[in-house]
Amino acid sequence: MTYTLYGKPGFGSACVEATLELLGLDYTLVEANPLGDAENRARVAAVNPLGQVPTLILPDGRAMTESAAILIYLGDLYPDQSFAPAANAPERPDYLRWLSFLATSVYSTFTLSDGPERFHPDPAHHKTMLEAADVRRKDMLVSMDAAFAGQAGPYLLGERLSFLDVYLAMMSRWDPGRESFDAHCPHLRPCVERTEQNPAIARVWARNFKTAVPA
Ligand SMILES: N[C@@H](CCC(=O)N[C@@H](CS)C(=O)NCC(=O)O)C(=O)O
Known part of the structure; x- marks a missing residue:
């Protein structure tokens, strides 16, 4: 179960990186600067047509974008870790x-x-x-x-x-x-x-x- 995170230090990928760490998940970081040179941009565009990071490749190979969606998804996937309130929690x-x-x-x-x-x-x-x-x-x-x-x-x-x-x-x-x-x-x-x-x-x-x- 390995995740691959496309990101750049200091960019929106930081919150996904922190989430993967908090959950203790196995992941690989691929550095790709969406505002960088052509090679960097091509690396991002290959996984996200909008050319943005974070982009997370799930263990089954599907790409997921949108930082909040990624955090909500992972939080719900690993409820025992309690970093996301349950659907029926007051929070x-x-x-x-x-x-x-x-x-x-x-x-x-x-x-x-x-x-x-x-x-x-x-x-x-x-x-x-x-x-x-x-x-x-x-x-x-x-x-x-x-x-x-x-x-x-x-x-x-x-x-x-x-x-x-x-x-x-x-x-x-x-x-x-x-x-x-x-x-x-x-x-x-x-x-x-x-x-x-x-x-x-x-x-x-x-x-x-x-x-x-x-x-
Ligand atoms: N709605 C996206 C926004 C992602 C985003 O704008 N990321 C910035 C880096 S922090 C980016 O890739 N910018 C390049 C661009 O918009 O072309 C999300 O929440 O993940």
Whole structure:
């Protein structure tokens, strides 16, 4: 039962890599930069026609894309490990809501940054679009932060580390960076810090992000 993960350090593949590690699954990492040279792009396009990572090849050879779908799938496939609330658990609606929110609403601002020409052909508009995407991203994270004010913690869904924590911890490392995240998201910050103390996450983060996990 071997999985193959196509990804690039620091990219969206980091949350899938962390998920595979947390679940103790056997996997091979294929480095492929979707924003890199022709060879890299061809490697990604061979498994994902959209040319994006993460792309996970399942043990039966099928390709799976979409980060949140991959995390939800793996969490449900290995329920004994308890990184995903069960379908009938009270935490399940929040788990699906916020994981989808991060993977669609927030991630789409990075999709814009990765290729503004896909959204507007005139380069003269790109700077304005990128600035607007940055503001929108910050506003969305701030609104998520407000929703988690007063939560008991220590993790986003309570006592147990879930793949939602993993996803948010990954995004906290993306532009404009962890310092900005910490400043704007005081209620989410302790959950992210706690998540990064997990030995499997710390190991994966060391491979993916330049700034080390604080001791
Ligand atoms: N909806 C996808 C988005 C994946 C995505 O945008 N990944 C980035 C890397 S972090 C990428 O491959 N960008 C290249 C591109 O969009 O052309 C997911 O959730 O997995």
